[in-house]
Amino acid sequence: MSDWHSWLFWPDSVALSVLALAILVILFMYAARNPMHGVIHSVCNLVTQSTRFISRWLFLSADNLRLRNQSVLLAHSQESAATLIDREFERVTNIIRKDMQEFPALQRKLMEEVTRIEDDYRKCGEVPAPPPEWVSALESVSQIKSGGDIPRKLLEDINKSIQKIHDKTVAEFRRSYEERHKILKGAQPSWRSVEKLIGEMDKKMVSLNTNAKQIDGHMAKFEGIRAKDSKTEHALTTSAFVQLAISALVMVIAMGGAFINYKLIALPMSEMVGASDYITDNLKTSDVAALVIILMEASMGLFLLESLRITQLFPKIASMDDRMRHRLMLASLIFLVILAAIESSLALMRDILIADKASLMRDLASSVPPISEGWITNIPMAGQMIMGFVLPFALAFVAIPLESVVHSLRTVIGVLLVQAMRGLGFALRFIGVVFRRFAKVFELAYDIPIVIPLMIESWVKALRNPPPVQGQAKQRAIS
């Protein structure tokens, strides 16, 4: 209060003092009008220019980053597509190699079947031996000129013998047809075999055709990547987002598994490293040790999958010669099995510790021990042991989604960063525009308290320089 009074010229008359102070302030503001306008202008201009400059830099950086992202994305996708095409070709090569190996045998089999069918067919075509030449006998009888009973008798004899021969021939003919039918019936399996062989060949050709179509698809994608067209880039970016989401989901599931794993071994680990040792205020050494075991399992799984060339996070492992890679694979598999065995035994120890503690608690509470239910009580223990052994192997596969996350996260972060930079650039640009407009507003706001001196100023100016009369103005214009 006393501070406020110290500003008054005449503390007894506050109103007068305030008025005097106000007049002084107004006079000062009027006197400082031009410099203040300059300051407002300069500050607003500075803000506008700075934001504009930063915004431009952000847009440029965003563009550069986008290009960089594009090149990384395309390079990575090109590599992936090339690997895919390579694998497809490998698959096709395998199919062709395998089928080509089988083709001579297949052809031989087919030829044999065809020869057999041909033989059968030929056999079917064989006509039975013609009957005796009774027709020529008939002709010679008909040429006998003198009539009588002799030709009639002859003809009757001939008729009889013909009838006999006819019956014999018909019987022969029927038997022959029967045989041919039998041959044809016997050829049926050969036909079926030929049909089956042709079907197999057809199937193989279809699978080859499918592979060829897949290769075509991959090649089209590859060409798109090579051509750097925006459609392919957009598709790849979207694919990265989808991949990240799926991989993240799998990783979350794997983390759930790891948590269960951790719970299984945290208690028994205290038996090894001590339950009362702490690394920090709330972090037990046994908990960290359990976590280390789980991380080691995950690392071994990662190395195993790397050496199997399922993942390619470490180029050094991928570029190792096959013998070394095989050794690494064996080593990581052995370590993984050892860790799984350790974990399984820790799970058993956990069960023993819990049972022991429960027994102590019963002793302390002086309660009756529960009746043992035989093998049923051992089920959880067996379950824990199996889980302890299986979970490390399941955890090993986390390397696959991890690789996916690593690759797609780069693209996703890049895209988000570009968008963020563009958004920030736009916001700064907008602020710059607003400040440019605000310069005038601030000037006018500054002029409001000193409106009276300004009015006086304009009045004085008007008095000093009266507005020219119309005639004088015209004369000035002519001169």
Next chain:
Amino acid sequence: MKRYLLFMIMVLGSLFVSACGDSRIHSQGVYMLVDTSGTYAQEMSKASKIINYLLATLNPGDSLAVAKVETRSFTEKDIIAKVTFDKRPSQATQQKRVFKAKIEEFAKGIKGSAYTDITGGLIQGAEYLNETKAGIKTIVIFSDMQEELGKGTVRDFPIKLDGIRIVALNVTKLHTDNADPRIYIDRLARWETRVRKAGATEWVMVNDLENNMESILKTR
């Protein structure tokens, strides 16, 4: 690169060494004084329950001692059982069983003492707890807090209970307290002032042993 690796190894090594070194800081030390004077000796069954609760709650690495309050309690002879639990949970469980057996044996042949030297027991307890170097030190007094000193026993001097929690359990009301509750309230206030002046970090009183056992120990 080699220097960087060396530096990292040193940092990690020192972290682990320091982590292993300060393991006692996280442990608890509990010294329980059991009043065996006069009629209070009959409360031993309640004391056993509390000891069992302590055994069930304390973790590997923690320390526990149970001592009786006698005519002159500033002596190791009054300690019925004491143990610092092994870091391994399985061993700690075995130690707890042995401890329980000792207490049961003591409870069977309990004899009432003529006087009650709580101050002597407190000094002895503080000495024991300081030796354990436990992070959280607690003296549990299972008594009516009515100190009666024998002839020649000197306890009217300032005591040191720096960094120790004092928990008074089952502070029963005497006949005189029933007649004039101010005696009871004054007695407790006097003890609180005394232990706080001695440097105790906390003064806790627990009479409801059925529902308020958790107040005995301080959670980490």
